[in-house]
Amino acid sequence: MPNPKGTNKSSGLDRRRKAAQNKDNANYAERRAQILASAAEVFAEEGYDATTLNDIAARAGTDRASVYYYASSKEELFQQVCSGMLAANLAAAEEIAEGDLSAADKLEQIMANHLKTHEQGYPQWTVLVRELRRVTDARTDWSREEVERMRRYEAVVRSILEDGMNDGSLRRDIDPDVATHAIFGMLNWTHRWYRPDGPYDAATIAREFAAIALSGLTVRDAG
Amino acid sequence: MPNPKGTNKSSGLDRRRKAAQNKDNANYAERRAQILASAAEVFAEEGYDATTLNDIAARAGTDRASVYYYASSKEELFQQVCSGMLAANLAAAEEIAEGDLSAADKLEQIMANHLKTHEQGYPQWTVLVRELRRVTDARTDWSREEVERMRRYEAVVRSILEDGMNDGSLRRDIDPDVATHAIFGMLNWTHRWYRPDGPYDAATIAREFAAIALSGLTVRDAG
Numbered sequence: 001m002p003n004p005k006g007t008n009k010s011s012g013l014d015r016r017r018k019a020a021q022n023k024d025n026a027n028y029a030e031r032r033a034q035i036l037a038s039a040a041e042v043f044a045e046e047g048y049d050a051t052t053l054n055d056i057a058a059r060a061g062t063d064r065a066s067v068y069y070y071a072s073s074k075e076e077l078f079q080q081v082c083s084g085m086l087a088a089n090l091a092a093a094e095e096i097a098e099g100d101l102s103a104a105d106k107l108e109q110i111m112a113n114h115l116k117t118h119e120q121g122y123p124q125w126t127v128l129v130r131e132l133r134r135v136t137d138a139r140t141d142w143s144r145e146e147v148e149r150m151r152r153y154e155a156v157v158r159s160i161l162e163d164g165m166n167d168g169s170l171r172r173d174i175d176p177d178v179a180t181h182a183i184f185g186m187l188n189w190t191h192r193w194y195r196p197d198g199p200y201d202a203a204t205i206a207r208e209f210a211a212i213a214l215s216g217l218t219v220r221d222a223g
Numbered sequence: 224m225p226n227p228k229g230t231n232k233s234s235g236l237d238r239r240r241k242a243a244q245n246k247d248n249a250n251y252a253e254r255r256a257q258i259l260a261s262a263a264e265v266f267a268e269e270g271y272d273a274t275t276l277n278d279i280a281a282r283a284g285t286d287r288a289s290v291y292y293y294a295s296s297k298e299e300l301f302q303q304v305c306s307g308m309l310a311a312n313l314a315a316a317e318e319i320a321e322g323d324l325s326a327a328d329k330l331e332q333i334m335a336n337h338l339k340t341h342e343q344g345y346p347q348w349t350v351l352v353r354e355l356r357r358v359t360d361a362r363t364d365w366s367r368e369e370v371e372r373m374r375r376y377e378a379v380v381r382s383i384l385e386d387g388m389n390d391g392s393l394r395r396d397i398d399p400d401v402a403t404h405a406i407f408g409m410l411n412w413t414h415r416w417y418r419p420d421g422p423y424d425a426a427t428i429a430r431e432f433a434a435i436a437l438s439g440l441t442v443r444d445a446g
Contacts, residue, residue, distance in 0.1 A: 047356065049272030104441050130356070132415070133270065161440070170440050178423060178431045179440060181416055182409045189408025192355070200401060208401045216439030217384070217393050217402060218327050 013068055020069070032070045035060045039077040044123035048078055048131050079142050082128040082135055085121050086149040089114055093156040103164025104214050107183065110157060111213075112206035114187045118194060119202035129191040154180055183213055236291055243292070255293045258283045262300040267346035271301060271354050302365050305351040305358055308344050309372040312337055316379040326387025327437050330406065333380060334436075335429035337410045341417060342425035352414035377403055406436055 020028045038060035042051050053074055057064045071077045092113045096106050118125040128135060136147045158180045164170030186209050194205070243251045261283035265274050276297055280287045294300045315336045319329050341348040351358060359370045381403045387393030409432050417428070 047272070049270070107440075133353075164440075169442060171434075171438075171442055174431045174434055174440065175423070175427075178428060179435060181412065182432055182435050185409040185412025186405045187408070188415075189404065189412055192411075193404055200398070204398075205401055208397045209405055211394075211397055212402060212405050212439070213435055214439050214441050215394075216435070216437050217330075217387075217397065218437050219392060219394055220443055 014072065017069055017072065028070075035062075035067060035070045036077065036080055040081045040124045040127055043078065043081060043127040044130070048074075048127075048134055053077075078127075078131070078134070079140075081124050082131070082146070083142070085117055085125055085128055086146055086153065089117055090149050090153045090156070093153055097156050097160055103160050103167070103169055106160045107157070107164075107214065108206070108210040110160075111183065111187060111210050112203065115190065115194075115202040115206045115209075118190055119196060122194075122196050126191045126194075129188050132188075154184065157183060186213065237295065240292055240295065251293075258285075258290060258293045259300065259303055263304045263347045263350055266301065266304060266350040266354070271297075271350075271357055276300075301350075301354070301357070302363075304347050305354070305369070306365070308340055308348055308351055309369055309376065312340055313372045313376045313379070316376055320379050320383055326383050326390070326392055329383045330380070330387075330437065331429070331433040333383075334406065334410060334433050335426065338413065338417075338425040338429045338432075341413055342419060345417075345419050349414045349417075352411050355411075377407065380406060409436065 039056045042055045042059050053064050053067050057067045071080065093110045096109045136143060136150065138144050138147055158176050161170060161176040161179050165172045262279045265278045265282050276287050276290055279300065280290045294303065316333050319332045359366060359373065361367050361370055381399050384393060384399040384402050388395045
C-alpha cells in the first residue's frame with residue numbers, strides 16, 4: 001500500500017513498528033502496555049476528541065515521536081485500548097448461557113462478569129462505554145466486528161430472558177427487549193460513577209443490581 | 224467587557240444579537256428555535272466535538288454568519304439546546320416527592336416524567352445525556368448550575384428510596400446510592416437506543432422499567 005504522505009521517514013517508522021510488534025520483545029511489549037495505559041487514562045479523563053497524541057505522550061513520560069513507534073495514530077491507540085473486552089464479555093455470556101442454571105441465575109452471573117470487566121479493565125472499560133458511539137460507528141472493520149459482538153452479547157441476554165419467560169420463572173408482561181435495555185442501562189451507566197477506589201466493589205454492585213432487576217426494590221409479601 | 228478579538232464587526236454583531244434577543248420579536252424567536260432544533264439534531268448525530276457551526280448552519284438552511292445572529296458560539300448553542308430540561312425534571316421530582324404517594328409510586332412517577340422529557344425533548348435530551356460530561360464539567364456558571372440540579376435531582380430519588388426503606392415498604396438490603404444509580408442507569412441509557420419512531424413509547428418504557436426496578440423480573444410466589 002502506498003504511503004499517502006510519501007515520506008520515507010514515515011514508511012520506515014511503519015516498518016520498524018511492525019517489526020517490533022511481531023518480534024518477541026519483552027521490553028517493547030512492556031513499554032507499549034504503559035503507553036496504552038496512559039492513553040486509556042487520558043481518553044477517560046478528556047474524551048477521545050479532546051485528546052492529542054502529545055497529551056498521551058506527556059502522560060507516558062515520552063514524546064510524540066516515540067508514541068508513533070508503538071501505534072500509528074490516535075485511532076489505533078483507541079482501538080487497542082478498547083479491544084478485547086467486549087469479546088471477553090461475549091464469550092463469558094455464551095458460556096454462562098449454555099450452562100444448567102436458572103434464567104435468573106444466568107443473568108446474575110452475566111451481570112457480575114460485566115462489572116468485573118469494568119473493575120479489572122478500569123479505565124479502559126470506561127473509555128469503551130463513554131465512546132461507544134465511536135466504537136460502533138461501523139467505519140472500520142474493527143468497529144463492525146465490535147458492533148457484531150455487542151449485538152450478539154445483547155442477544156444472549158435477551159435469549160435468557162425469553163427462556164425464563166417461556167419456562168415460567170420470569171414475568172411475561174415485560175418486553176424482553178425493554179428488559180435487556182434496562183439491564184444494560186444499569187450495567188453501562190456505571191461509566192458515569194463507578195471508581196475502583198469508590199465505596200462499592202464490582203461484586204457488591206453486581207449483587208445489588210441483580211437483586212433490583214430480578215426481585216425488585218419493594219418488599220415481597222410473605223408467601 | 225472588552226471584545227477579546229477587538230473587532231468592531233464582532234462587537235456590533237454581539238450588540239445586535241442581544242438587542243434582538245431582548246426585543247419581543249416573534250420572527251426572531253421562531254428562527255432562533257429552528258436553529259436550536261438544527262443544532263440539537265447535528266449534536267445528536269455527530270457529537271459536540273465533531274460538530275461545526277457550518278454543519279449547524281447547513282442543517283438550518285442558512286450560513287454561518289447568520290447563525291452568529293442567534294448565538295455567539297457553538298458552546299452557547301449547546302447550552303441553549305441542553306438548558307431547561309434538568310430544571311424541569313428536578314421541579315417535577317420535588318413536587319412528586321412532596322405528595323402523599325407511597326415511595327414506590329413516587330419513583331414510578333419520577334421515572335415516567337423523566338422518560339416523557341426524553342420523548343418530548345428529543346433529540347435535545349439525547350444530546351444532554353450523551354454529552355453529560357461536558358454539561359457537568361463545571362467550567363462555566365451554567366455548568367455549575369446544571370451540576371447542582373443533577374445533584375439535587377439524584378438526592379430527591381435517594382431520599383424517596385430512604386423513606387421507603389424506613390417505612391418498611393422498600394428493601395433495606397440494597398444501598399440507596401446503588402439503587403439510585405441503577406434507576407438513573409436504566410433511565411439515561413435510553414440515549415443509546417430510544418427513538419420517538421421506535422417500537423416503544425415513553426409511557427410503555429416507564430411502566431416496564433418501574434415494574435422491573437420495583438417488582439423485579441422473576442415471578443413472585445403467590446402470597
